[in-house]
Amino acid sequence: MRRVTVFATLALLTMGLLQTAQAATPDDAIKYSKAVMSTLSGHISALMMIHGGKVEHQEALLGHAEALAAGAAQAGKMFPTGSGTGKTDALPLIWEDAAGFAKAADAGTAATAALRDAIKSGDKAAIGRSLKPVFDSCKGCHDRFRKEG
Numbered sequence: 001m002r003r004v005t006v007f008a009t010l011a012l013l014t015m016g017l018l019q020t021a022q023a024a025t026p027d028d029a030i031k032y033s034k035a036v037m038s039t040l041s042g043h044i045s046a047l048m049m050i051h052g053g054k055v056e057h058q059e060a061l062l063g064h065a066e067a068l069a070a071g072a073a074q075a076g077k078m079f080p081t082g083s084g085t086g087k088t089d090a091l092p093l094i095w096e097d098a099a100g101f102a103k104a105a106d107a108g109t110a111a112t113a114a115l116r117d118a119i120k121s122g123d124k125a126a127i128g129r130s131l132k133p134v135f136d137s138c139k140g141c142h143d144r145f146r147k148e149g
């Protein structure tokens with residue numbers, strides 16, 4: 001009896017583990033990419049407000065920059081094959097031109113990492129110079145790989 005219970009518990013645990021290891025459904029993949037993208041615009045907006053002196057929250061500047069860089073580093077990994085249909089603005093070109101998409105994702109990763117490093121260094125001029133490449137990388141990818149509107 002006892003052995004059966006232990007076995008049943010193990011089986012349930014294993015099933016649970018298998019379930020968490022399952023590939024994401026296309027719907028969840030889409031929800032995830034949208035959630036991460038929303039954090040990118042939240043963090044860059046907050047960062048710009050602090051950098052532009054509209055609000056005082058200097059102590060939070062690096063945190064926003066780090067979160068931005070971490071989120072941008074996900075961009076190339078969060079559009080798995082099969083997640084192009086449903087409630088998404090992702091264009092089929094993401095999968096048709098996978099190399100081009102990877103390049104656009106790398107540009108976002110590099111630009112946000114450079115901004116984070118500039119903020120870490122505290123060099124205002126370097127921070128200023130690092131902003132445009134970040135916006136260019138968002139726009140560069142959206143213009144090519146995201147539906148308009």
Ligand code: HEC
Nearest residue numbers: 034037038040041075088089090104105108137138141146
């Ligand atoms: C490598 C490509 C790529 C990069 C780089 C990128 N994005 Fe996106 N972004 C996308 C795609 C594709 C979508 C459409 C996602 C969807 O609808 O499933 C999107 C959607 C969004 C959305 C809408 C999310 C929603 O809820 O529908 C926002 C906001 C956004 N991006 C902000 C940003 C910002 C800010 C940056 C730069 C810091 C950025 N993105 C960089 C590809 C990119």
